[in-house]
Amino acid sequence: MHKVSGKSAALKLDDLSLKVLREVTKDARVPVLDIAKKLDVSPQLVQYHLKKLKKVILSNHIAINYSALNKQHYHLTFQVNDHKVIPKIVEFFKHSKKSIFATKMIGAYDCSSELIVENNEELRKFLDELLELFSDKINVMDVLLIYKEYQMRLFPV
Numbered sequence: 001m002h003k004v005s006g007k008s009a010a011l012k013l014d015d016l017s018l019k020v021l022r023e024v025t026k027d028a029r030v031p032v033l034d035i036a037k038k039l040d041v042s043p044q045l046v047q048y049h050l051k052k053l054k055k056v057i058l059s060n061h062i063a064i065n066y067s068a069l070n071k072q073h074y075h076l077t078f079q080v081n082d083h084k085v086i087p088k089i090v091e092f093f094k095h096s097k098k099s100i101f102a103t104k105m106i107g108a109y110d111c112s113s114e115l116i117v118e119n120n121e122e123l124r125k126f127l128d129e130l131l132e133l134f135s136d137k138i139n140v141m142d143v144l145l146i147y148k149e150y151q152m153r154l155f156p157v
Contacts, residue, residue, distance in 0.1 A: 011055055016041065020049040021056065025155040063149050071116050072145065074123060077109040079140040086111050089134060098126055114146070 013021070016039070023035045032050070036043040066073040080086060086104050093102030093113045102113035117123045123143075131138070 011052075013053075013056070016045070017049045017052060020046055021053055021155060024050070024053075024057070025153050063151065066116055067147070071118060072120070072123065073147075073149075074115045074117065075112065075144045075146055076115065077105075077112045077140075077142045077144075078138050079108070080110045080134075080137050081139050082137050083110065085134060085137040089130075089137075092130065092133065096126070098122075109140075109142075 019039055020035060023030060023038065032043045032046050036046045039046070078089065080089070089111055090102040090104065090113075093099040096115075098115045098117055100114040100116060102111065104111050115123065115126065117126065127141075127143070
């Protein structure tokens with residue numbers, strides 16, 4: 001029996017719940033019948049466990065092939081000289097239609113963001129806007145092209 005803690009009482013997951021969770025982690029769109037066949041249980045039992053797991057599964061994510069849309073995907077990381085500016089930088093990205101996310105970080109970098117742009121010229125214009133506002137606060141900025149994303153499983157299989 002495994003415990004999953006949250007804001008309320010800990011939820012106990014039995015072995016079958018963990019097996020169902022592993023299957024949907026591999027493919028969130030897998031039919032209940034396929035899971036039932038693989039685990040040699042009834043589809044109703046799988047549905048019961050999936051319902052129970054709604055407290056554990058927070059979301060599912062899609063991965064977009066931006067190059068197929070003729071877009072470029074970039075990851076930006078920053079070191080700043082004043083940590084009070086981080087919320088302002090995150091807010092700048094939040095209001096940009098080019099930004100996927102922005103977050104504060106712990107470690108070598110203080111914050112990061114990902115952008116989707118049409119081309120290098122659009123990236124340069126965006127970075128010029130950013131630096132116009134924050135050049136005196138950003139010590140280091142790394143810009144990385146993401147040319148391919150691989151599927152990640154955020155639950156040990």
